[in-house]
Amino acid sequence: MNPAPTSGLNASSPNCSKIPLKMVATETDSPWADAEWTAALLSLIGPELGGVHLRAPPGPVRDYWLDRVRQLSAQPYLRKIPANIPEGRLLGGIDLGATLQHGKPVAETGMLGECNGKLVIAAMAERLPRNTVHHLCTALDDGVIAIARDGIEAKTSARITLIATDEGTEEESAHAALTDRLGLALDMTTLGIHDVDDEWFKRRDVERAQPGLDSVSIHDEHLSALASLSLSLGIDSPRSTLAAVKVARASAALRQHHTVEEEDVARAFRLCLLPRARQLPDMTEPPPPEPENEPDQTDEADTPPVAEQPPPEEERLLEAALAQLPEGLLEQLQTRAARLRQSSTGSAGAQHRHQNRGRPTGVFRGDYRRGGRVNILATLRAAAPWQLFRRREQSENPNQEMPRQLQIRRDDIHLTRFQQRRETLTLFVVDASGSAALQRLAEAKGAVELLLADCYVRRDQVALIAFRDEAAELLLPPTRSLVRAKKALAALPGGGATPMAAALDLTREMVERASKQGTTMQYVVLTDGAANVARDGTRNREAGTQDALTAARVLAASPANALVIDTAQRPQPRAQELADALHGAYIALPKADAHTLNRAIRAAST
Structure with missing residues (x-):
């Protein structure tokens, strides 16, 4: 094994444990470093970790990494479980030919049983059916598949190490129940062929680390630090913390060390905890304690100086964690928290x-x-x-x-x-009133055009309602035509009062029409929530607000998902109240552009 994985640290260096963790955690030798470590860790403790959630597009980089896993594991080839595999082929069942020949039920081993004790690839994990995900989770948990079907009853060993290849977009991902059971997570979406580095590990390095793995010890402060980091990042599953401990010990074993050091903890943080972050750590400093009243001393020189205490291990790890947070994580966490429900159907429509x-x-x-x-x-x-x-x-x-x-x-x-799959209709309900109408309409136009670009793949339709003055108008009926949408959006007017109740009533009519046609619908309301036109057309802020909330409560009973985007420069509680009345999600994006709106809408609809 090359000395590169130790980040320039020598095992015999007396100052090895004094190297600042921030340096160790943030400085990697190459973008390919974590990929090599992941391959070696899978080959060493794959069954204990469950596997890896691999986000990577198909191409030479992913193929090369899978070949590295095959080399380090000394496995002749990697079996692949297709996304559309039949349940009988996955679990096993009755051997039709042998049963007809012998006149009695003869069992056939399924693919999970054939892969017992081996590495196996789950292709297109983001599109696996729920029943396939359930069976894979059972195999990862128990290592055994129980079969009771077609007149046979048997149990088959299925202790597998799963490589879940995820080719989905930012809004698509493998099922949470499956990724939670995979201890490692590796993202190679940004790696190109020029980022592939030399081989860091050989098969003999994995074989040399195996005997000493059980003797590797980890300090209590490192265990406490990993647990604290999991809580700080909003990771509620204990599996990630347990996997991080195993990875830290295996990392030390691969470096021929008998004790887990800060470098190993930092590597476990990158490969196990950071990819599963759900929130930003709270780094607000507590207020300094007030000085205590001390009795008068005749001689202050007699008081010995208090030595400065080093920061706790959790704080140093947390400081390193903040340096490791990926760009744009705050926006991703905000839109992820606004998801209405978890669904495997995505934005392509409900299934029937x-x-x-x-x-x-x-x-x-x-x-x-x-x-x-x-x-x-x-x-x-x-x-x-x-x-x-x-x-x-x-x-x-x-x-x-x-x-x-x-x-x-x-x-x-x-x-x-x-x-x-049913067709999906995304309805934009845009507040075209007020001085900021032109900016909001420009954002809506851009978001509609971006969504239309995906319609051919996702089979979506879009529509647009604009409300201003005293009425709401359906400016763009449901369509997939980009040309038609651009023509309808080109001359969209703006300015005037805010008839919110009329817009919500028209939205309810659209939802009822879509429901009769068997279409799955979601609607996005872009407004600051300042309704000032009542249902009878009179301009009264109090009556307009009450009518809008009444219409929202009626609309909330319809089978459609709601998303309210507060476009006010300074978000106020009125838009949040509207979202609560609609039983929908709320996102405050006062300076959102078309791309931000598109990402928020797609995240909230998955």
Whole structure:
């Protein structure tokens, strides 16, 4: 192993433990350093960590890193679990050919059982169905898969180390239940082919570290520091802290050390805790204690000077943590906190079942005469265990004709279950009144155009309502046409009073219409919350505010997600009250541009 991973520190250096942690935590030899360490840690303690959440686009960088994992683990090849793998192939089930041949149920080992004790790749982890995520979590937790289906009952060992490759965008990610069980997290989205460095580790380095891993000790102050950092970053799962401790010990073992040092703790922080940060640490200093009244001393020189105490380990780690926070984390945490609910459907619309169209998601026993597509393989699997008994039953009845080789009955028929995504409509409700109307409209126009750019992939529609003076108007009906949207937005007027109640009533009509058409809808209200026009058209701030809140409470009962963006230069409680009445999310973005709005809307809709 090259000496580079020790960041220039020598194990025999007497001042090794006195190196400031901030220097160790923030200075890395190359952008490729953490990638090499992750590969070595997976090969050394992969089953104990569960695996790694790998955010990386497909390309030569990811392929090279996966090849490095294969080399360090001495595994001939890495099996890949596709996102659309059938449940029977993943878990195992009945071996159809052997069952028909022997006349009794014969079990078949699934892919999880075949990968027992090995590294395995979960391709496109951000698109894994929930049932696949559930089975992977069970394998990571228990190391065993229990099967009770198709007339067989068995338990299969499935102790795997999972590499969850995540190709999603900023708003798309693998399921939280799965990533929580993966001790390591590595982001290679910004790495290019020129960032790939020389090989830091060889297979012999992993083999040399294995015998001494159990003898590596970690100080209590380091344990306390990692736990405090987890709390400071808003990480509520204990799995991340436990994984950080394991990584720190394994890092010391790879460096042929018997004691965890600050460098190992900093590396565990980068690879286990920092990628899971949910909030910024609170660095406000407590007020200084008031001086105590001391009795008069005749001779102050007799009082010995008090030595200055070094900062606690938690504070030094926290200082290093702030230097490690990625750029733009505050904005990401703000929009992430505004998400209405966690959903695997994303912004592509809710899923609903269909008889013949959509993506196959499983099978069920049903009557083919009522419609539906017969699943031949599932039907044969259901009928296979009973063939011997049915032939015997038919041969004992003299009135029956010649027994057939394969007997299928109505109870054996299985149909394919399909799921189809609904279309999604994003409705912008823009406050076009007041002196700042032109700025808000420009932001809305830019956000609409950015969302339209994704419509071809996500199958979204957009619409626009503007309200000013005494009424609200649907300026842009639901559309995917970028040309039509630009034409409608070009001559959008501004200025006047704020008829908030009229805008919310029109929004409710749009929600009801979309619900009848089977469309999933979300609406975004861009306003400062200053309603001053009542439902009857009179200009009265108090009546306008009450009517707006009444309309908001009615709209809140509709099946649509709400997001209120406060565009006031100085956010006031009135927009927050409107969001609460709508049962929606609230984000204060007084200086938001089109790109910021687009990111906030997409984050709140996932």
